[in-house]
Amino acid sequence: xxxxxxxxxxxxxxxxxxxxxAIAPLRDHFSEFAYLRDxxxxxxxxxxxxxxxxxxxxxxxxxxxxxxxVKAGFSLADADSIxxxxxxxxxxxxxxxxxxxxxxxGTSLGDLLPWLHFGLTSEDVNNLANVLALRDxxxxxxLPALDGLLGKILEFAKAYRALPMLARTHGQPAVPTTxxxxxxxxxxxxxxxxxxxxxxxxxxxxxxAVGNFNALHAAAPQVDWVAFSAEFIRSYGLVPNxxxxxxxxxxxxxxxxxxxxxxxxILIDFAQDIWRYISDGVLKQAVVAGEVxxxxxxxxxxxxxxxxxxxxxxxxxxxxxxxxxxxxxxxxQRDLSDSTVxxxxxxxxxxxxxxxxxxxxxxxxxxADEDKLKAELSMHWEVVSEGAQxxxxxxxxxxxxxxxxxxxxxxxxxxxxxxxxxxxLKLNEEIRQRLLALSPETYLGLAVELADKITSP
Numbered sequence: 001x002x003x004x005x006x007x008x009x010x011x012x013x014x015x016x017x018x019x020x021x022a023i024a025p026l027r028d029h030f031s032e033f034a035y036l037r038d039x040x041x042x043x044x045x046x047x048x049x050x051x052x053x054x055x056x057x058x059x060x061x062x063x064x065x066x067x068x069x070v071k072a073g074f075s076l077a078d079a080d081s082i083x084x085x086x087x088x089x090x091x092x093x094x095x096x097x098x099x100x101x102x103x104x105x106g107t108s109l110g111d112l113l114p115w116l117h118f119g120l121t122s123e124d125v126n127n128l129a130n131v132l133a134l135r136d137x138x139x140x141x142x143l144p145a146l147d148g149l150l151g152k153i154l155e156f157a158k159a160y161r162a163l164p165m166l167a168r169t170h171g172q173p174a175v176p177t178t179x180x181x182x183x184x185x186x187x188x189x190x191x192x193x194x195x196x197x198x199x200x201x202x203x204x205x206x207x208x209a210v211g212n213f214n215a216l217h218a219a220a221p222q223v224d225w226v227a228f229s230a231e232f233i234r235s236y237g238l239v240p241n242x243x244x245x246x247x248x249x250x251x252x253x254x255x256x257x258x259x260x261x262x263x264x265x266i267l268i269d270f271a272q273d274i275w276r277y278i279s280d281g282v283l284k285q286a287v288v289a290g291e292v293x294x295x296x297x298x299x300x301x302x303x304x305x306x307x308x309x310x311x312x313x314x315x316x317x318x319x320x321x322x323x324x325x326x327x328x329x330x331x332x333q334r335d336l337s338d339s340t341v342x343x344x345x346x347x348x349x350x351x352x353x354x355x356x357x358x359x360x361x362x363x364x365x366x367x368a369d370e371d372k373l374k375a376e377l378s379m380h381w382e383v384v385s386e387g388a389q390x391x392x393x394x395x396x397x398x399x400x401x402x403x404x405x406x407x408x409x410x411x412x413x414x415x416x417x418x419x420x421x422x423x424x425l426k427l428n429e430e431i432r433q434r435l436l437a438l439s440p441e442t443y444l445g446l447a448v449e450l451a452d453k454i455t456s457p
Contacts, residue, residue: 008020013347015347015350015351015354019350019354022353022354022357022358023350023353023354025140025141025353026137026141026346026349026350026353027346028140029133029136029137029140029141029346030133030137030345030346030349030350031346032079033076033079034133035129035133035343036074036078036079036082036083036092036096037074037078037079038128038129038132038133039092039093039096039125039126039129040070040071040074040078040082040096040099040100041071041074042125042128042129043096043097043100043116043117043125044067044070044071044100045071045232045235046117046118046120046125046232047067047112047115047116047118048064048067049228049232049235050115050118053220053223053228055115055220055223056112056115057111057112059109060108062108063107063108063109066104066107066108066109067109070100070103070104078099078103081099081102082095082096082099083095085098085099091122092122093117093122093125093126094122096125097116097117100116101113101116118216118219119208119213119215119216119219119220120206120208120215121208121209121246123205123246123247123248123334124205124206124207124208126339126342127204127205127247127248128204128206128233128236128238130342130345131202131203131204131238131253132236132238133345133346134202134253134256134345135202135237135238137349138197138198138200138256141349141353142197142260142349142352142353143194143197143198145353145356145357145360146190146194146197146263146356147194148356148360149190149356149359149360149363150187150190150191150194152360152363152364153183153186153187153190153270153363154184154187154454154455156180156183156363156366157180157181157183157184157187157451157454157455158180158451158455159180160178160179160180160183160368161178161180161181161184161448161451161452161455162178162180162448162451163178163179163180163368163370163373164176164177164178164179164373164374164377164440164441164442164444165177165178165179165182165282165373165376165377166373166376166377166380166383166440167182167383173380173382173383174383175383175386175387175443175445176377176383176440176441176443176444176447177444177447178444178447178448178451179282179368179373180447180448180451180455181447181448181450181451182273183451184450184451184453184454184455185454186266186269186270187454187455188454189266190263190266190267191454193259193262193263193266194263196259196262197256197259197260197263200255200256200259201238201239202238202239202252202253202256203238203239203240203241203248203252203253204233204236204238204239204240204241204248205229205233205240205241205242205244205247205248206229206232206233206240207229207242207244208246209246210245210246210333210334211243211244211245211246211333213225213226213229226242229242230242239252245330245332245333245334246333246334247330247334247338250323250327250328250338251328253323253327254323254324254327254328257320257323257324257348258320258324260316260320260349260352261316261317261320261321264313264316264317264320264352264355265313265317267309267313267355267356267359268310268313268314268317270359271306271307271309271310271313271359272310274303274306274362274366275303275306275307275310278303278306278366279303281369281372282368282369282372282373282376283366283367283368283369284366284367284368284369285303285365285366286364286365286366286367303362305358305359305361305362305365306358306359306362308354308355308358309354309355309356309358309359309362310355312351312352312354312355312358313351313352313355315351316348316349316351316352316355319344319347319348319351320348322341323341323348326338326341327341327342374441377440377441378415378440378441379412379414380412380413380440381413381414381415381417381418381439381440382411382412382413382418383440383443384418384438384439384440384443385413387438387443388422388435388438391431391434391435391438392425392431392435395427395428395431415439419436422435422436
């Protein structure tokens with residue numbers, strides 16, 4: 001008996017249950033319904049393309065409109081009909097062919113039924129449907145979502161472009177920076193990776209059972225099938241790969257997955273840094289009435305959006321990593337182990353979209369605790385020692401580094417101690433004033449200018 005449920009509480013995947021609303025836009029690209037719909041469209045487009053070769057009779061305007069109507073009106077009932085055929089055939093593409101034979105059989109197109117799926121292997125249809133889902137989901141869903149998150153990070157970076165903060169290297173207090181500049185770094189990294197994702201051009205193939213157009217050439221050697229294949233694939237805005245086995249070499253798709261995986265890796269880094277800033281108290285989260293941070297500790301406001309994002313980014317990248325390993329390998333001219341893996345593309349992108357959505361939501365709830373940032377800086381005057389010793393070096397003092405090291409290494413330096421040390425040095429007054437002008441709040445280098453460079457339109 002086929003087990004079905006109407007309750008999201010009984011679904012196996014949290015993407016289809018708990019997180020269904022967040023990833024809903026991807027269903028139009030990666031659901032089983034979408035996969036059946038897109039392959040039906042491709043079969044009908046192929047039939048229409050054959051009519052352009054002279055191999056079969058031309059289609060009338062009414063017949064072209066009829067094919068368009070079948071594609072545009074593809075419904076859940078149509079998908080159920082295909083699934084009924086598949087229960088007999090145990091072959092989903094053949095089931096689509098049988099569905100179309102039934103759909104078109106009583107029409108003026110009945111004489112063209114033998115030309116449905118003519119000379120194709122299932123993979124000619126499947127790979128095209130998969131790649132259209134990848135390309136269209138990128139353009140319609142993923143890039144807008146990433147742009148929304150990037151916009152929030154840029155907005156935050158601009159707002160705090162000049163707010164000094166204590167930087168940390170190796171977890172220890174280090175040279176000061178600004179909060180905005182640290183966020184601008186992530187914006188710059190994401191922007192570059194985003195451009196790589198957006199510019200990717202997807203490959204597809206239509207080359208037959210082992211990549212040689214065997215059946216097509218045998219049945220109609222007068223047709224230039226190489227040119228036909230290239231033109232058919234280009235009609236979808238895709239790049240034809242004409243040197244294949246039964247399956248498209250997936251290297252092109254893997255490069256795309258790796259681009260998304262790189263963005264996700266950057267965002268894992270981002271989520272972990274935000275978590276630490278919240279933990280250290282330099283970022284505070286908005287308190288939302290009615291929310292509970294802990295079942296037992298009522299004072300807590302947990303960084304759940306960033307934690308949820310980190311976990312989902314990890315799951316997504318584990319899948320993208322598997323694609324890079326699995327899809328690069330196929331036994332001889334074809335084995336079917338890639339087919340079930342390709343059906344998980346929506347899962348990888350679902351966890352990705354969920355993470356990006358959570359990060360954007362989390363960005364809406366954080367703000368700088370400016371008092372805490374200022375207090376941290378005022379406690380650590382040792383962080384200006386880098387600037388002080390460099391000024392002294394430029395003035396010709398050879399032991400500047402060693403002098404500062406003896407004063408600061410492993411120690412927390414107070415303002416009065418630093419200034420007493422400066423006043424104890426034998427210096428000309430100009431150098432002394434430059435040293436005294438240093439402070440943790442002003443020793444920022446070009447941080448503000450660098451933040452502006454990234455956040456300016």
